[in-house]
Amino acid sequence: MRSRLPRTACLLRLIALCILLSHSAAYFGLTGREPLVLLPAPFSNEAPTGKAHLKQCEQMSLTRRQKRLCRREPGLAETLRESVRLSLLECRYQFRNERWNCSMDGRGSLLKRAFKETAFLLAVSSAALTHALAKACSSGRMERCTCDDSPGIQHREAWQWGVCGDNLKYSTKFLKKFLGQKRVSKDMRAQVDIHNINAGIRAVKSGLKTTCKCHGVSGSCAVRTCWKQLPPFHDTGRLLKYRHDTAMRVLSVTNAATGETELAGPHRHSQSLRTTDLVYLEDSPSFCRPSRYSAGTGGRSCAKDTTCQSLCCGRGYNTAMRLTSMSCHCQVRWCCHVECQTCVREEEVYTCKTA
């Protein structure tokens, strides 16, 4: 347990974060544990002017300010759920071969500490929310997207004149407002969390690809328009996994000049702490045996030559022969129609021993 109690402001902020994630716990609980069984939430088909989103907002456990934002923006509730789905799927995918497989069982305890895994959870959540917000903007689900932040001019005039920003700028700004990280906290844990959340946003931004189109006279490049394209979330997830693997353990340093506490990397790493890095305070547990953080690796299936060694923590694995049916020689269409033959194959399955 942490000995130092965070100050009230930070406590509130943490609660806000934990609530956001614990809400998602409730949501995942409803939909089951396996990603494949994870059914998408029913798409609201009612007009956004209706009161459907108000009910959705009430169902979620949000802070008062977040509820207000949620009520004001009809598409937000759905986007929040979408982002949770996105982050969970990505987290499970990226950690499928790790001892901690992003299982949500011990997440409550995990979030109380400041492990590498906690850092990843925070970063992937903020990245997914940024991504989902930008996507919701471009599919028209959100009403206040760009043009909202142009000062001095009305929304409509800003659009007509042409000074609206892009969706990603908006979603980053909105996210900061939503999480309420305006004030700089002196509490170290809160600083670490904010750092990781920002690292998640930066991961989305760094994957942006600029694409251009020429449309001058006869299609020449005399007139060219460029725009930034959101990367597929897989790419962002991969980048965050890499950041998780190279995460830095940080110390709190008091800045002599300003008297404020700052995060600093350990001195053996000569490079200073970058905003893109993930940071943590405590070394992770092994996740090998059941604990309050995870269910342990017993019973996990692994690949013989590659992952079994590390995954089973040296306890060894059971080998079993199993007939698996696979689809093969498929006739597929671009959507919704797959006609496959079933091929049966005998496979060796390896599972980690529990004890």
Added chain:
Amino acid sequence: MAGAIIENMSTKKLVIMGVTLLLFQALAFMVGGLIAPSPTTAVHYLATKCVDKIKHQEESKWFMPWGHDQCEKIRTFDEAVAKRIEANNIVFAIHIPMPQKEMSPWFQFMLVILQFDIAFKMYNQIEDGAMASLDVRLAYRDDTVSDWTEMAHSLELRKLSCNFTTTRTFENEGRYYECDLLPFMEIGSVAHKYYLLNIRLPVNERRKVNVGIGEIKDIRLVSIHQNGGFTKVWFAMKTFLTPSILIIMIWYWRRIMLMSRPPVLLEKVILALGISMTFINIPVEWFSIGFNWTWMLLFGDIRQGIFYSMLLSFWIIFCGEHLMDQTERNRFSVYWKQVGPIVFGSFCLFIFDMCERGVQLTNPFYSIWASDVGTELAMAFIIVAGICACLYFLFLCFMVFQVFRNISGKRTSLPAMSKARRLHYEGLIFRFKFLMLVTLTCAAMTVIFFIISQVNEGHWHWGEHTVQVNSAFFTGIYGMWNLYVFAIMFLYAPSHKRYGDERSSGQCITGDAGANSGEDIQLTTTITHVDGPTEIYKLTGKEAHE
């Protein structure tokens, strides 16, 4: 051309004029950089997947992605598999613009680019040369409640050129292909407030329609339109420039008409340059605000094409008329060899433009690049135009080289000439060098700013202000060529000052003519054959030695 204003102006006046033009030039850049927003906006759209539940597809049914009366949606195609929805019942719906916004005629044009998000699947890979065939419908309405009116309906083929950068293994399933942008739609006027696109990807296995196009996850569109603010600044600029060029043009032609001789070729070409500049300047685009003139985009291309070919012809003829060899020119037909490539090249580009934007007048989804034959044809036109451009520049460079060779040849023999003849040649050299300098400066500016606007992010932050580099480029370069034409018409117009000296200078030349009959031809073929040197010219003539 002893009678041209440029030679008769004192250095001081010339400097004053240069500074004034530079001030206007700076103003043109600032108008674009500080007042106007960026020239265009790109808006992202993610198509909403609607379900068409009716078995026999009703033609009049429109699918709305959001808002009132929206369609039944699915989030992913996994959901469609679970609900047993077929590919033919999926409609991709895009509403332009976003909620709470409306389009405006100030946007001038709208072009839309299509992008597929195709996931890699081991058993459903994109085949080589796969074509997506899209059944697209476009509709508009001007208020949020009335029915949609169909604008266009077409079946379009687009070639998917996608590549998968990582290894094709089960491990990498679900990652996206990297696909090229596909041209989708282009409309030449944005006369309506709301547009709706419905796209279907019908599957027909027997006819191999939409087979082997991979697992499509999403359809994304990017629409590009001109910003209203930029349009307003642009119109204002045109409205201001039109009378300026028109007045100087009338003034210029009146001066020429006042002379006793008929106008020579170079004077006519300068007038033609002025006319083509005015043709570009005339702000007919104002009408596009009130009328739904879709051909405005094509018309703008034609106007620009005419101006460019006129400018190029002007350079050639200007060089030719200053060659200072003993050949009679002063006729347009002499220059057919040099002007021919310009005419042919611009004709090729005109045909190409008609094939692309001309056809788009009837079918906004048409793209010449979509089919293989079209691509080859378009490339052929562009390559021929490119060859013509190269040919032209070879001719131009050769001519400029000839002029400089003749200048250095003349310079050695200058002191031996009679005064009138010497001043005449000095005038020719000065005029040529002046135009050469100004032209090169303008061309260099254009190229430099073009490069800056290409490599740049589009805007610079400069303290409190944001400078829109792209807008500054457009207004600045446009202003610059206007000032160029203005300056040419002003400086190369015949001077009033010659009237007083006409008789004496005429005598000078006649007296001189007997001495050297070979050079006499040259003297009588240039514009200045009746003009003699003037007092002020004698003062400023020293610049020609430079």
